[in-house]
Amino acid sequence: MRAPIGNFDTATPAPDCLDALIAPVADAVRHWQGGVPAERILYVDTEPEWADTAVFVEHYGSDLVERSANCVVVAGKRGGGTTLAACLVLSTTRADVNGLVRRQLGARKASFASMDTATGETGMEYGGITPVGLPSGWPLFVDPAVIDLPYVLVGSGRRRGKLLVPGKAFAELPGAVVLEGLGLGLA
Template sequence: MRAPIGNFADATPAPDCLDLLTPPVADAVRGWQGDVPAEQLVFVDTDPEVADTAAFVEHYGAELFDVSANCVVVAGRRGGETTLAACVVLSRTRVDVNGVVRKQLGSRKASFAPMDTAVQETGMEYGGITPIGLPAGWPLLVDPAVVDTEWVLIGSGRRRGKLIVPGKVFGGLPGAVVVAGLGG
């Protein structure tokens, strides 16, 4: 199979390579009920040493920068309560944690979740966290630019490999809310 974007040597429909995904991502793909068929979620095998966006696009092609997205885990706090959530923005933008995220979560304070917390709670590797397979009940804040991008390159749950997904999928994921101004 040829990847819909980029020039990757190895592209496979995600349902055909569940063993290459972390358990929560594999479970989400296995039980997929999105608006597009699960076969349109494409796994591409990539070098884990260049998983971070800057190194990735330098290695695999600068044209991927505009279609790459990041999924970050945030923690909103109010009183003694902490709410974990995920945010998805295009890589060329930054998540507005102290403004948009804080307000959306109804928190007094919001910050990026500690790496250990993000890894433990998602069951995914740091640097590969994806919105596909997040814990049930988590808010998923998505920037409209992600939804409006035809094909989006995002983590696969591991540092090795990425998923290429139609942008419209992100607005329909469990817990998803499309939030204007999320990525600034």
């Protein structure tokens, strides 16, 4: 199958390649619910050494700059407790962690989670964290600009491979909250 975005050799419906996905992502695809059929979530194989954005778009297509989203894990702290959440914003923006996210979490302080926390809690590889298959009960804050795209490139849970997901599917993920103003322009 031809990928709807980017220059990938092949795109495979995620339900047809569960063995290429890590356990939490494969489970999420296996038990997919929502208006967007799981078969519309596509897996594309990519080289891990080309994972950095500039090199990635050079190899897989300049159209991906505007059609990629980053999923970051955030830790909100209040008193002695910490709440973990994920944010999904276009790769051309950054998440408003210290403002909007902090307020949504009811936290006194919010910051990006450490690499060990992000990978340990999600079971995913750093640089490949995806909103598909996040831990149960986590809020997923999604910028509406992501939902507006026909297809969005996101991580697959590993540094090798990516998912191409219809934007509107992100609003249907467990714990998803669409937040206007989540993605801030890069300075």
